[in-house]
Amino acid sequence: MAYFEVKGITKFFGGLAAVNDVNFQVEQGEIYGLIGPNGSGKTTIFNCINAYFPLTKGEIYFEGKKISGLKTHQICKRGVGRTFQVVKPLKRMTVLDNVIASAFLHTRIKSEAVDLAEKTIEFCELTQYKDKLAKSLPIASRKRLEIARALATKPKLLLLDETAAGLNPSELDEAIALIKKMRDSGITIIIVEHIMKVIMTISNRILAINHGMVIAEGSPTEVAGNHEVITAYLGEDYSAQS
Amino acid sequence: MKRSFGTLLLLAVLLVFPWVLKDAYYQHLMILVLMWVAIGSGWNLISGYTGQVLFGAASFFGIGAYTAALLLHKLEISAWWGLPLGGVAAVLLAFPFGWICFRLRGPYFALATLALNEILRNIATVWESLTEGMVGLLVMQTFVSKIPYYYIALGLAVLSIVLVDVVMKSRWGYYFVSIREDQDAAESLGIDTRYFKMVSLCLSALLIGLAGGLYTNYMGFIDPKVVFSLHDISIMAILVGIVGGVGTVYGPAIGAFIMVAVQEVFRTGGFGLLPALGKTTGWPFMTTLSKYVSEAHVLSFGILVIAVILYLPNGIVGDWSSIRRALIFWRRKAA
Amino acid sequence: MEVFLQTLVAGILKGGLYALIGLGMTLIMGVMGIINLAHGQLMMVAMYVTFVLFHYLGIDPYTSLLISMPSLFLLGVLIQKYLLNPLMKVESILPENQVLMTVGIGMVLTEIARFIFTSNYLSVKTSYSSAAIFVGGISFSVALTIAFIFACTLTGILFWFLIKTDLGRSIRAVSQDGEAAQLMGINAERIKVVTMGIGSALVAAAGTLLLPIYYLFPDIGGPFTRRAFVITILGGLGSTVGAIFGGLTLGLAEAFSSTYMGMEFEDMIGLVIFVLVLLFLPGGLKSLTKV
Secondary structure, three states: OOOEEEEEEEEEEOOEEEEEEEEEEEOOOOEEEEEOOOOOOHHHHHHHHOOOOOOOEEEEEEOOEEOOOOOHHHHHHOOEEEOOOOOOOOOOOEHHHHHHHHHOOOOOOHHHHHHHHHHHHHHOOOHHHOOOEHHHOOHHHHHHHHHHHHHOOOOOEEEEEOOOOOOOHHHHHHHHHHHHHHHHOOOEEEEEOOOHHHHHHHOOEEEEEEOOEEEEEEOHHHHHOOHHHHHHHHOHHHHHHO | OHHHHHHHHHHHHHHHHHHHOOOHHHHHHHHHHHHHHHHHHHHHHHHHHOOOOOOOOHHHHHHHHHHHHHHHHHHOOOHHHHHHHHHHHHHHHHHHHHHHHOOOOHHHHHHHHHHHHHHHHHHHHHOHHHHOHHHOEEOOOOOOOOHHHHHHHHHHHHHHHHHHHHHHHOHHHHHHHHHHHOHHHHHHOOOOHHHHHHHHHHHHHHHHHHHHHHHHHHHOEEOHHHHOOHHHHHHHHHHHHHHHOOOOOOHHHHHHHHHHHHHHHHHOOOOOHHHHHHHHHOOHHHHHHHHHHHHOHHHHHHHHHHHHHHHOOOHHHHOHHHHHHHHHHHHHHHO | OHHHHHHHHHHHHHHHHHHHHHHHHHHHHHHHOOOOOOHHHHHHHHHHHHHHHHHHHOOOHHHHHHHHHHHHHHHHHHHHHHHHHHHHHOOOOOOOHHHHHHHHHHHHHHHHHHHHHOOOOEOOOOOOOOOEEEEOOEEEEHHHHHHHHHHHHHHHHHHHHHHHOHHHHHHHHHHHOHHHHHHOOOOHHHHHHHHHHHHHHHHHHHHHHHHHHOOEOHHHHHHHHHHHHHHHHHHOOOOHHHHHHHHHHHHHHHHHHHHHOOHHHHHHHHHHHHHHHHHHOOOOHHHHHOO
8 A cells, every 4th residue: 555645536526626636646755846837736635635625526545534524623632734725824923932833732831832842943044033033034935834734743654736836946956955855854745846956856756737636656767758738738839849 | 032031021010910000991901901801812713714704703702692691690509600601601602613613614614603693692592481571680790899800801811821832732632733834734634623613613612602601700791792702802802913913922912902992982082082182182172082982993993904904914913024024114214 | 364364454455565675674784795784774874754745845745755875875985985995995993884883873873863743653644544445355555565566566676777787787797706807807896886876775675665654753863774684684685586585585474473473473483483594594585495
């Protein structure tokens, strides 16, 4: 049985299938990328895994056990963490407090939560901001805070939703380094990303989606050269050239 | 260190207060203030910290008050047992109510609490065999002097503030604020939002219900119009919360003090200033004005709500830095 | 049987008026996303305006529609522009500050009315106030029937406005997706101001039309606000068609509970419906029609 498996998931909104019979498996310890043009259903897939809304059809398995049908917070307790595209930290609290809130998931003792929070903040290289209010952080650090908050829940599988959007080139390199660091520490990662540089350099395998359906799966080079993928992103003319 | 010194000093002042100021009138006012500290703190927990605004706080207050009164009337149990049991009854109400209504987001939950307020008031009025309806219930007062009531109220107020302080620094507190800021993100971080909203509501109901039980014992008389009152209890609770500072530990304390003062100013026409002016100047205008002023307290509440939301949305404690800046600005201008 | 038909008729006629109240509120809810808890109080203001026009200038209520509707439109505009729109820029921990603001506004309106007119019950007695016509053995209150006809006409005009005019379509656009509408060049702030005006004008019409057969005192706003949100939630938030059905349903429910259970239950029935909808049909009647 695969570490994480998505079987035939479908999500209808009214008459429109945002996600249509998507299947994929993720191996433990890999970084699995999810790409597709805007509106192709990537974030919807995350929302389905995360139980943000119920699946119309299909099942999801993690570590051999079914997680589809569970509530969002239960899924998190099972070890599936998630970040959001639009980051919403606890604005009026400090960075430390923000992470402490997540750290309480696996412990009830405050000192342990503070400890875990501080270690997580150090891991994400946010220690300099530890006592600053979350709303005063620049965007790159806010994105790191979002990751730190998810990390403090000690996830085994982490869903990263557009972590790199809005970052400049050097911040992008730092983000890539952080993601690799998380993988090296034993966390399996599924990442939705628009920015090709990020996804191509770090993913072990990639799934390409369009109109809610899978159009390609494989290594980064395989997917990048796939005719349908190029059409979806760049249009007919470019794919004809390749 | 500085903060705890100030708090201890305040506590010392409060402890000796009734022996220093023996006037029953001021003791009465302070008892009201302390009661409102408890109600305001309870309101603050669910509305300010957890973001589920309670528009119908009187629901829990009235249940607490009626529990104490009915235990005496129907079961001959002393109303003093009714005090804690009133708190328990309020929690028993909060539980199913929250279970059903927390699926509602934001303003619809607030509306549901309003509806609960109205429904309870109607039931208390109509179910005469149980509650004597509009006639109300009389409770024999145990003490003649106000002093014992003062200390019980002080105990309740201190309990409320300490409870809020301790809870907000604990795991629950972090979860409440997470729910307020973004419920969906909180769920994704493993927080069972429905459960913790319930916890917050039950704690709030407990404090507000205890205050209701105290009210019955202290005032000796309750009826549906008073203890389930929309303007004098529910809206007052909101004002105590927002004037003092939503989501702050000491906000409700300051709010309670100010709001009871405002209420008294209107009820007595400026603490008797206006009627006194009327007598000395002999202007009939003054007497009619003081009569209008004494009936205008609801109007003042309405205007206060509008003004606070527009200009002081985080209350005195929350917006303290802007207030200081404004004061410095005016002082500089005058100089 | 006759009693049943009589109640049915009364319920439908009253329901038509209630639909007007609900329409205003649901428009406001759809466009601004706020629950206007001062809705009933706006209606009260309109009723006092009508009263004054009748008693001091002898203007018939149906004519004073031409004055009460624009005046309340203006009041709504002012409230939205100076009290509600600014709130969107205020950064506050307090959630629901917009709804709270409407509560404050409602209180102020009620108390000002009490100050000017005292708490006495007032009424407007026209020649047709108690008149009734008999059709097939059932009495139709003339005033209520005329009010119903006006209500239908106004509802028709409203729908024409929303579907056929640019401004109406802009309102529907903002109601469906405020951000997208703004991206298409619609000035959302202006639309909100206009919508508040229209909502107020509609409830003003309901008040004016209702006055000949009802009574007036400052606290009348509260119960009508309650009716307004029961209707809106029953019909489905933001659904204009839903508000019509919600209004008719509440009108019928009140008529039947009044006839068969007693007058004191008229107020309670609205609350009961509210609770039932919350428990069993949170999306309102509109959700029943979802494909």
